[in-house]
Amino acid sequence: MKTLLTVIFMIAVSVSLQAQDCKNTLTGKIIDYHNGDPLIYATIQIIGRDVEVYSDFDGNFNIKNLCNGKIELKITHPDCQDLIYPVLIEGDTYENIKLEHHLEELGEVALSGNSTIENSKTGQEEVLKAETLERYSSATLGDALKEISGVSSLNTGNSVVKPVIQGLHSSRILMMNHGVRMEDQEWGAEHAPNIDLNSAGNITVVKGASALQYGGDAIGGAIIIDPAKIPVKDTLYGKTILNGATNGRGGSITTSITKSYSNGWFANLQGTFKKFGDFEAPDYVLSNTGTEEKDFSLNFGINKFSSGFNVYYSYYNSEIGILRSSHIGNVSDLIRAINSEEPAVVNNFTYTINAPKQKVEHHLARVNYYKRFEGLGKWNVQYDYQLNNRLEYDIRTGDDKDTPSVDLELQTHTLTTNFKFDARNEYKLNVGLNGSYQTNYPNPLTGVRRLIPDYDQYKLGAFAIGEYKLTENLLAEAGVRYDFTHIDAQKYYLKSRWEERNYSENYSDIIVEEFATQYLTNPVFSYHNVSSTAGLSYTFNQFKLNGNYALANRAPNPSELFADGLHHSAAVIELGDLSFESETSHKVSLDFSKNQGDFTFGVSPFYNNISNFLLIEPSGVETTIRGAFPVWDYKQTDARMFGVDIDWSYQINHNFSYRGKFAYVNGKDTQNNRDLINMPPANLSNTISFQQEKWHQLKLSITGNYVAQQKNYPDNNFYYDVLEDGVYTSTLVDVSTPPEDYFLLGFEANSTFTPFSHGSMQVGLRVNNLLNTSYRDYLNRLRYYSDNLGRNIMLQIKFNY
Amino acid sequence: MKHLKLLALFLAIVPFISSCSSDDDSPEIINEEEVITDVTLTFTNSTEGSVTYTYTDPQYRDDSYVAPVISLTSGETYEVETNFYNNSDPEDPELITEEVEEESDDHFLTYGFSDVDIEFTRTDGANSTDSDGVQIGLSTEWVAGTTGTGSVLVSLVHQPTEKITDPEEGAVVGGETDAAVTFDLEIL
Incomplete structure (x- = not known):
């Protein structure tokens, strides 16, 4: 032949x-x-x-x-x-x-920096594509991620949305934004990711710590946000999405323009503006819940096969109102709020955002260079810088009325390099190093004792991950990573707190200076952590079976170490502890899927055993001059979690299709044989869609989303003496019982038109909470104070040109 | 290669620029600005003269602190002045009462008596009366009734949605508690 x-x-x-x-x-x-x-x-x-x-x-x-x-x-x-x-x-x-x-890959190689392959070949991984992300254009990153089974969210109201992966969140989730590890004070439960969803081309969620190239501490998982691929050819194109919503009476506009050349040069400019007034529950206005967001990003570089570089800058600015009624004084106020059907403050609708509110700015800049070595692989080097400024305004009096209570400035410099040996088809190896320096500056002008102290943090990491094709159908993957974390803080303790924590026994040597009521201390800690992963992936016929084991270690974050103060939105005193050690997680996960044919499915069970698990739970009541407050102590215990995420879909005929998803997680504190707090309840979602290409690609769908009541929760309720008609009565403070189950119906319609000679226009109508159901969600920190959002009708128009 | 040089130059410069701004000085101490550390009740009576009782926040007490017990004589009438202090910085004590008076629209005091017989009226003058004519409760008059022991819970509420002065002891809807302290009280 x-x-x-x-x-x-x-x-x-x-x-x-x-x-x-x-x-x-x-x-x-x-x-x-x-x-x-x-x-x-x-x-x-x-x-x-x-x-x-x-x-x-x-x-x-x-x-x-x-x-x-x-x-x-x-x-x-x-x-x-x-x-x-x-x-x-x-x-x-x-x-x-x-x-x-590989011209096709080239765009991806240059822009995503260090990811041509999947992030984890044997772990549980799911991707959200641009078309899904665009539907959430006016919402938050956390809202979009909930499309993925096993991903839920921890909310403070409806605008602060933190992703939760298989029951874990905050510092246990690592976010890679355009190749940069986000450092946006993610430790706080009411700190949402500072990322404009519209800057993403696609988002990958790795459930668990198997994506070691990004970090060894992602016990919960990794969220990897990559930009859209830019083709290597002479072209100019753009996209604009307009959104309007009835609930919040606002909307958003986002635009992106890309110019690229066949010689590899490219430039992309993207911007977003969002504005909403007070949102509304079915029965009342959620006063002071408006938001405003202004973002833009700039990306340019040269994108050749043999080498290239890329400069990326993004700016995120948001102002988020926090429900007025959630700002309370003490336990008595909390009891009043819990026992009242409606929030205490319900004003007329307004666009004005007053205290309590958050104002956050995030700058991210990155420079990246890569060079490909013939027959060997690709070398990548990157420097990135992040500046995060978080202002939190409480309701204050007198001269301090307009002064924030929290003013934190976090700066991070990171240098990363890796070499990916990918010339051979049978095996690939990725080795890398990264170092970072971070400094936190809490502005003393707040006049409020610092929530997070001044600190300098140094990190050093090294990893090697390899994959080997054993046979045509069987692939093995293994990786190891070492992380060193060194934190040097300068923190003031009230003498009363210092004694209450018993620090005088073990930490008297870190006192630098003594003041009338406070000590200035210099806590310095170092953590050495080794993480690893190993897994197999087997494909047969239309099926794929992945099995993965991941060992991850996470050093305690500044909040867990140093927190000591009052949180108004929860009316709790939160206390960290200097003696905490790193958390260690052993997670085993399976992923059995079929991705071809009319019927597809994915079943992903997991088991996660975490020793030295850091959690925050009530430990008693502390009396202050403002009355009594529940004290929430961070503590370290052993925990285990297991659960399963299931997806399925069926193409009924040419026009009708059906898909569903289900997620369940069960968490237990094994040391004390107690349920873990804030575990997402089981949830089930079903969607039926109708599609007719002939009618301007019309697509209609109805989604039913059922969230069960969480039956497994720790009982942290307590009794408090309330003065009523001259008599102190012992009153139950129910902070534990999760809200009842709920069912929400949603509707969606989309069509594409071509009214212009060039490009296209897509029109979409979406209705959330169609039946205007009143409900509260267990993972919403404001569930004591108000219902969630009522019906919301949204119109979206998208232009491609 | 040209790109690599540019990049190397950039990498060399950026950390340099940013490292210039860091300094190794100790952070300055913060003494809480609007925290209330002390609540005082000053009782004035034509025969007994003036007595002041002070409640101090547990975080700011020193070893000499003794919990106050208000002692009143049955049948006597007392003019009572309630004051709030910020003594978190001993060098610079601050009288918070002035702020409360300035923002009388945003503040309201309630008095909760338990197991004691006190006839209570608000006697605030213009300084501590809000724009709706509500006496916010910094100045009050207490008439001690039958002998006995009990307590009084003094609360300062910020931005209540409703101020209730019937009964005179007061109640609120909404708002957040800025201070809530209990004094033991005996009527002899």
Whole structure:
């Protein structure tokens, strides 16, 4: 066969060649720059002459009858970029010609920095694509992520939405935003990720710690936000999405423009503006819940196969009103709030945002360079800088009325480098190093004792992850990572707190200076952590079975170490402890899926055993001059969690389809044999869709979302003496019982039009909580004070041009 | 290679710039600005003169602190002044009462008596009466009734949605508690 083809080639070559005087022969080989493989069927033309030959199975070609002198070859191959290649002919000449392969991948390689492969080949991983993200354009990142089974959210109202992966959140989830690990004070339960959802092209969620290249402490998982791929060709395109919503009487606009060139240069500009007034529950206005968000990002660079660089900057600015009624004084106020059907303050709708509120700014800048080494792999180096400023305004009196109570400035510098050996098809290896310096500056002008102290933190990490194709169907993956964390803080303790914590016994040596009521201390801690992962992936017929084990270690965060203060929104005193050690998690997960055919499914069970698990729970009541407050102590215990995420879908016929998802997680404190607090309740979602391409690609769908009542919760209720009509009565303070189950119905309609000669327009209508159901959610920190949102009708218009 | 040089230059410069701004000084001490550390009740009576009882926040007490017990004589009438102090910085004590008076619309005091017989009236003058004419309760008059022991819970509420002065002891809807302290009380 091979010889026959060669003969045909030779005939083709000789036929196409013109009779010439010159007798020189150019022989050569066309090879893949990437791995040195020969490229078959590449077309080789001599520019300006009617000469055309093809490379054979070994990538070889020859052109006979050439004169001495310069010629230019044009080489084309379906998978590669065209190449103009000058050759000097001096007698018989030999040339090795390398072609840049994998044009499709190129956009992804350059922009996502260090990820061409999946983030974890054997773990549980799911991706949200642009079309899903666009539906949530006016909402938050946390809302969009809930599309993934097993991902829920921890809310403070409806605008502060933190993702929860299989029951874990905050510092246990790592966020990679455009190749940069987010450092946005993610430790706080009411600190939502400072990311504009509209800057993402796609989002990958790795459930668990198997994506070691990003960090070894992602006990809960990793959320990887990548930009849209930019093609390597001469083009200019844009996208604008307009949203309007009845609930909150606001909307958003987001625009993105991209210019790229076939020589690899590209630039992208993107911006978003969102504005909402007070949101509304079915029966009342949620006073002071308006939001405003202004974001933009800029991305440019050169995106070649052999090397490239990329500069990215993004700015995020949001102002979020916190429900007025949630700002309370003490336990008596809390009892009043819990026992009242409606929030204490219900005003008329307004766009004004007053205290309590949060104002957050996040700057992110990154410079990235990569170079590909022939037959070896790709080297990547990156520097990034982040500046996060968080202002929290409480209701204050007098001169301090407009002064924030919290003013934290967190700066992070990170240097990352990795080398990915990916030239061979059987195995791939990714090794890397990263170092970071972080400094936190709490502004003393707040006049409120610092929630998080001044600190400097140094981190150093090294990893190696490899994958090996054992057979055509079986792939093995393993990785190991070492992390060093050093934190040097300067913290003031009230003397009364210092004694109450018993720090004088073990920590008297860290006192730097003594004041009338306070000590200045210098706590310094170092943590050495080793994390690892190993797994197998087996594909057979239409099925795929993944099994993965991940060991992860997480050093305690500044809040867990140093917190000591009052949280108004929860009316609790939160206390950290200096003696905490790193958390260690052992997680085993399976993922059995079928992704082809009319019926598809994915079943992902997991078991996670966490020793030294850090959790915060009530430990008693502390009396202050403002009355009594429940004290929530951070404590360290052992925990285990297990659960399962299930997805399924069925294409009923050409027009109708059905899909569903279910998630369950069960968490227990094994040391005290107690249920873990804030575990997401079981939830089930079913969607039926109708699609008709002929009617402007009309798509209609109805979704029913059922959230069960959480029956497994720790009982932290307590009694408090309340003065009523001259008599103190012992009153139950029910802070534990989860809200009842609820069912929400949603509706969606989408259509695409082409009213212009160029581009397209998509119109979408969405209704959330169609039946205007009153409900409260267990994982909403404001559930004591108010219901969740009522019906919301949203209109979206999207232009592609 | 040109790109690499540019990048190297950039990487060399950026950490340098940012490291210039850091300093190793100790952070300055913060003494809470609007915290209330002490609540005092000053009782004035034509025969007994003036007595002040002070409740101090547990976080700011020193070893000499003794919980106050208000002692009144049955049948006597007392003019009572309630004051709030911020003594978190001993060098710079602050009288919070002035702020409460300035923002009388935003504040209200309630008095909760338990197991004691006190006839209570609000006697606030213009300084501590809000724009709706509600006496916020910084100045009050107590008439001690039958002998016995009990307590009084003095609360300062910020931004209540409703101020209730019937009965005179007062009650609120909404708002958050800025201070809530219990004094033991005996009528002899």
